[in-house]
Amino acid sequence: MTDDAYLFLADGTAARLGAPLAAVGDLACLETPAVRAWLDAHGVSVASGDLRVSPPEETRHIPEDAEKLPVPLSEEELLRLRHVLAPGAVARVEDELLAYRDCAGERDALLSRAVLAGVPQHRIVELTGEDPQTVASVAGGTSPEAASGPAASRR
Template identity: 60%
Template sequence: MTDDAYLFLADTTPGSDLPGTPVSLTGELECLQTPAVQAWLDAHETDATSPALCIVPPEQTGMIPDGVERLPVPLTEEELERVRRAGATDPVAVVEEELLSYRDSEEGRDALLHKALAAGVPAHRIVELSGVDPTALPTAPRV
């Protein structure tokens, strides 16, 4: 796993599965204004508003198709959270919001942890969002 997020140009032909998150859904990212990113975009004859310009957080670099040119970009913690939320599926995004809210409460802890695991939220994200000790995570989601 890398510490950098990655920009790449996705195949946007109809019927293609779009990996990553379109940059247009993440809000303003500081890295888009850097000379390195501007030069990369110019070299590909595109700009930051292109629907083909996608980004993945460090833990999802495996989503980038083989052979696709990519550019590592640093993100602030706030930007990284926006990228992760923009790329989350609806059920995962809802549970992640609940996990963030959980930091201030102990009520319903076990049920929420099970719900997060069942929704497909990775264990490291549950720990990051909720602040729980990794050893407190249930080993299997309830169904």
């Protein structure tokens, strides 16, 4: 397995592999001279249905004789690519995980606002499912990471 994704030209058998580039959207690597030269050399535009992209974990399935080019993708680009390739149920769960990731970054701010608004700590725990110690540490003004450190494990 490689750490790079691959752009490749699909023939009849490879048409089901990877994702059409158009479905994934703009990728930063498409603006690089190497990718532009590769596309020009093969007479392919980024809008071509034959141009596919495969994530690193799937590149072993690309046929040996396929025209292919390794390309680096950002984490966000890889997420989009994997989302396009995921079956419906998996895609929905991945959407939920992405939403969770996006809101989890604001967790401490939200917990602090709830405490400042006067929501009782036990109710915050009930509503959020957060650990009572985490809520208590935010209410007390300490970071949850500090509260769950070695000193907290001795309690």
